[in-house]
Amino acid sequence: MLKILKYSFYDLMRSRWSYVYFLFYLLLGFVLLFLNNDVSKAVITLMNIIIVLVPLIGTIFGIMYCYNSKEFTELLLAQPIPRRSIFLGQYLGVAGSLTFSLVFGLGIPFVIYGLFKSNAIFDFTLLLVTGAFLTMIFTALAFNIAISNENRIKGFGYAVLLWLFMAVIYDGLFLISLILFEEYPLDNFSLVATLLNPVDLSRTLILLKLDISALLGYTGAVFKQFFGTNAGLVISALMLLMWTVLPVWRIVFVAKRKDF
Amino acid sequence: MIKVENLYKKFGKNQVLDGLDLQIGKGGIIAVLGPNGSGKTTLIKCILGMVIPDKGSIEVMDTPIRRTWKYRSEINYMPQIADFPGNVRVRELFDMIRDLRQRPDRQEELVELFGLEPHMQKRLSTLSGGTKQKVNIVLTFMFDCPLLILDEPTTGLDPAALIRLKRLIREEHSRGKTILITSHIMEFVAEIADEVIYLLEGRIYFQGSVEELKKMTKQKNLEHAIAALTTTTADA
Structure with missing residues (x-):
């Protein structure tokens, strides 16, 4: 598996798009730091971008890689390698190289700017960790779509829809339901609804660590009570982990039964 | 070398392999022939474990290949x-x-x-x-x-x-190696193959030497023999 991972990783690191992605974050990091002149503020702005962009890039890269490496996969299938290794290796290669671009693209400017001397280091690390999780989750979901759909156009369609749903539509539905049922106690509902969407979960997790949760009012207090504690943090981390493990498990499950 | 028993595979509504039985001994060049869509590639992919059969068993070098992959290190595809x-x-x-x-x-x-x-x-x-x-x-x-x-x-x-x-x-x-070849170029097959397997509608229709095939169809060259085989089965 490590060999497949190595080849997928190198293959991607050599491609132009990985550079573009890396340079984009590098540029973004520098620009934000220059404009804000403050690490904590830059982290907040960055969060808003990461929450939307990382899932999008993960989905698109994942689905593109799957379809583009079809020949590579078929070549490997005739070799003495178990299927699990082929698919897990490819998945980790893609998710790994994207995470690499994210962490180093953003890490370098912040470190140069003096991250280690600022007190935002924990927030920034949390941002990178959730970013890494989102990359892994959405790449895994994209692999799932690609492996279940032979038709590329359909696959791309589903992938974009998935992103749109998670990043935009889910929030809309969430808000509508809050307004519709405003007469009922909704703290637990909103808590669960937040936990069920990795994008929302990441956003809430970061926001609450950033000491701006006072702006969120009463619900914010409930959230703070939950996410702010260690138990909340652990549960959130477990949820993110679940969101990663389940799709990855399904990749292996489907791949083992598929005809090529 | 290869032993296939009662192999079934369906793609959608298309029954590609329909209870195929096959035995191939060690050594020799075996040509797998058949019209387009007769299941040649599917059979090969089943042997390689790239396509998973619905029913039936395959043994390569006396080991069942279900859920294993190590045997592929003995195959060049x-x-x-x-x-x-x-x-x-x-x-x-x-x-x-x-x-x-x-x-x-x-x-x-x-x-x-x-x-x-x-x-x-x-x-x-x-x-x-x-x-x-x-x-x-x-x-x-x-x-x-x-x-x-x-x-x-x-x-x-x-x-x-x-x-x-x-x-x-x-x-x-x-x-002393076993070589399985599919081809539509009959000259090539006639020149090189020891044994011919003719696949039709997901089953083995004929298995034997080129000479036997010619004798059976009363034709002088392989191309005509195969063509005769195809037309007689189409008429039947």
């Missing part, structure tokens, strides 16, 4: 259409497969035989169809394995390369 990852260089592709297989190889010798040196640094997407097929041949023949499976190996080859390929196949044959 040459796919029908040489589709390789486009942005990889020829040398990198060879290095990668060697790295994955981890056994002695004779890459240098074969690269020289097919005149691939000038292409070693090129990306696979820039190669012509015939050159890709040569890369495919080198990849298939560079390891020493008891079983070779070649799916349409002659596609796109120039006459010189074809002669070299035939020599290569004979060479492997003389080393």
